[in-house]
Amino acid sequence: MEEEIEMTARPRTDRDLEQIVSWIPDADALFLFSGTRLSWPLTEAGLRDLTHTAGLVAFGVVDARGDLVGHFDLAVEGGCARLGRVIVDPARRGRGRGYARGLLRVAGEQAGRLGAxxxxxxxxxxxxxxxRAYRRAGFTVVADGSNRPDVTVMECSFRPATDPASAISEREDRFRAVRAAELDLLDPATRADAQRVGALLHPDFVEIGRSGRRWKRAETIAALAEEQGFVTPQTDDWQFGDVAGGAVLVTYRIVGPEASSRHASLWDVTGTTPVLRYHQGTVLPEQ
Structure with a gap:
């Protein structure tokens, strides 16, 4: 019987790359990891460049202590998520240890959050x-690879996680998680990292900016990546409230040297981590 491992997926960072690359010791291991998409010897830059592909979101998987134990990426189109670059730290592999099953569980949760x-x-x-690991996690073979004999295609259907055991269920925990995610989006390092921003935004994200402009998800990610000179602002007057349908509404104020603004965000908290569904900012009149 496999051990149940507490695991969480978070946006992969550049700091993770060295460790992930170290898990792939030779060309054969690289082929199992990425097929022909990457060339040996694998480099941090090569992995980073591959997962900067439009629409691809890369995740690091961490255990309860925060140690990096796995990696995967997702590309979602038409309700189907393509799961790729799946790997568990070699030191944690083995039947009955539960790491592979745990990684696939959190990958499914992230795919659901992205609309798959x-x-x-x-x-x-x-x-x-x-x-065998994919079969134990509920995947079945859907194509025999007749066009590519070296490849087997597998899939798993699921409902996005809403079980209280895997969702953010406690009110205070929800509010803390939402505040942390909102502050993450006010961090210059996060805003410059399209992968991290993409993992925080709902597929149908919309923002009404302080100028009144309406921004969609892709526009927002691109604009933040090109932003220059952003400094983490001072915030205060945080207020939170539960909204029907598994959402949290948060409002707060940004206090600037020249102008202040009031902000409202709607976060989807039905998964293991919040994703931002809607944001609006309004410039406050001078006092």
Whole structure:
């Protein structure tokens, strides 16, 4: 019986890359990790460049102590999430240890947050340990790889997680998680990292800016990545409230040297971590 491992997915950072690359010791391991998408020797820059592909979101998986134990990426289109670059720290692998199953569980949760109802993946046909792990996690073979004999296609259908055991269920925990996520989006390092911002924004995210302009998700990610000179602002007057349908409404004030503004955000908290659904800012009149 596999041990239940507490694991969480978070946006992958550049600080993770060295450790992930160290898990892939040779060209054969690289082929199992990425097929022909990457070349040996694998470098941090090569992995970073691949996962800067439009629409691809990369995640690091951490355990209860915050140690990096795995990695995966997702690309969602038409309700289907393509799961790729799946790897567990080699030191934590082995039947009965639960790390592979835990990683696939949190990958499914992240796919649901990004709007997917099905997770699909390609696995090298000769990689029998991986195929067994996917089967134990609920994946089934949906194509025999007749066009590519070296590849087996598998998928798993699921409902986005709303079980209290995996969702943010306690009121104070929800509010703390939302505040931390909101502050993360006010961090210059986060705003410059399209992967991290993308993981924090709902697929249908909309913002009404202080100028009145309406911003969609892709526009927001691109604008923040190109932003220059942003400094983490001073904030105060934080207020939180639960909204029907698994959401939290948060309002707060940004206090600036020249002008202040009032902000309101609606966060979806049905998954293991919040995602921002809507944001609006309004410049306050001078006092």
């Amino acid at each position: 109802e099905v997770v699909r993946l390609n696995v090298v046909t000769t990689n029998e340990p991986a195929i």
